[in-house]
Amino acid sequence: MIFNFLPVDSIGYFPAGGIETGFVINAGTEIIPVDDSEAPILKFESRVVGWYPLKAVSGSTLLYESDYRTTTLLGFITDYTIMEGVSIKNTEGNLIYFGMDLNKLNGNNNMKEFIEYMCVQQLGFQQ
DSSP states (O other): OGGGTSSEEEEOOOOTTOOEEEEEEOTTOEEEESSOTTSOOEEOSSOEESOOOEEEOTTSEEEEEEOOEEEETTSOEEEOOSOOEEEEEOTTSSOEEEOSOGGGOBTTSOHHHHHHIIIIIITOOOO
């Protein structure tokens, strides 16, 4: 567990001896809810590099994931499948860690709905 309070077990890594050099997520890639079909789907407005996928701590809840890619020494982009987590809620249900800048994720123009969903549905805030 990172810092003993974040619900993150680990961040994305490259297998030893591999040729991967970094993480990339392409413009238009969606951030998909894991187990809630009513949750808003977010979308990247532009390509981003250097954002790491997350692995949830045992007992916590993975809320969102995305399709991470890796760049290679040879200049190719390949699929990364070891972990794809983006957002995790802690075991107590009172803290959500979102591992990306929200200002890059409004490609579906639904950031208001996303914030309301996270605060009301996930954290139990009253409207």
